[in-house]
Amino acid sequence: MGARREAHEALAAAGLRPRKRWGQHFLCDPAVAQRIVDAAALGPDSVVLEIGPGLGALTDELAARAARLYLVEIDRGLTARLAARYAERPHVRVLQGDVLTLPLDELVAEPSATVVANLPYNISTPVVFRLLELRRRFPRAILTLQREVAVRLASPPGRATYGVTSVLVQAFAEVRLRFAVSRRSFFPRPQIDSTVVELAWTAAPRVEIGDVRLFTSVVRAAFGQRRKMLRNALGGLMTGKGLSAAAGRALYTRAGIDPAARAEQLDLAAFGRLARVLSEAPSQVTRPDDPPQH
Ligand code: SAM
Secondary structure (H helix, E strand, O other), X not given: OHHHXXXXXXXXXXXXXXXXXXXXXXXXXXXXXXXXXXXXXXXXXXXXXXXOOOOOOOHHHHHHHOOEEEEEEOOHHHHXXXXXXXXXXXXXXXXXXXXXXXOHHHHOOOOOOEEEEEOOHHHHHHHHHHHXXXXXXXXXXXXXXXHHHHHHHXXXXXXXXXXXXXXHHHOOEEEXXXXXXXXXXXXXXXXXXXXXXXXXXXXXXXXXXXXXXXXXXXXXXXXXXXXXXXXXXXXXXXXXXXXOHHHHHHHHHHHOOOOOOEHHHOOHHHHHHHHHHHHHOOOOOOOOOOOOOO
């Protein structure tokens, strides 16, 4: 494959080799690159942040279509190569550093930018959560992710793939699986296949969830013991609020949720109701003779 050889030669010419620790699997399929950039649906005013541009499989096309393009790359060797390549293109800004710690909201001057990234597999979930935090500034993302991660993000309730990531991300984003990308499209070839995902973030939650931190705690606790019934999995949380067994049962009734259900069966709205009734419940001091809740 010509593009595979080109990637190999480009690395060698820069005195580099693919680094496992940074999940360096370079896209070598121009047709896939084109589809990814098309999925970003850029217009003449679009501002784009590309995370991990690497050898630039997507970058030339992004530079051609975007009004402003920011590139964030952790590998100094690749960053130097990108800086040289785009030195004459003032609308392209190359930033060296870790996407998980750089102050992206300060570095990107424009109020809103689209994220495009073929993410390193080892940090893809943390990056999604970072984008969740920064969603007001980066309201759309086109991400190439390990297929299993993509499926988890988009998973509906009732499946083994439905979990903390599905609920917390879907609370603030519409998740669309766009298309599959074979492992054969990358050099070096990874052990896994990928899926391109579109995330359309919303500033406010997509259903009423009450206090975000409490909602997050409820979701994490419920899935922390996903085989247990909710009344057991959430027992600690209720006890922590000082709720008696009777008060705990009343909460489930108010939320319209069966306490014998398991986390996997609750949709986003049900988690939202549960978190809300819990936040509204007056904390009680449990008397020593109160029976335990579970
Ligand atoms: N976009 C290129 C492509 O499609 O061929 C490269 C994709 S490769 C899977 C991931 C890229 O992300 C590599 O260039 C790697 O150096 C970079 N990277 C890894 N960890 C990073 C981090 N924490 N912050 C910024 N870039 C990172």
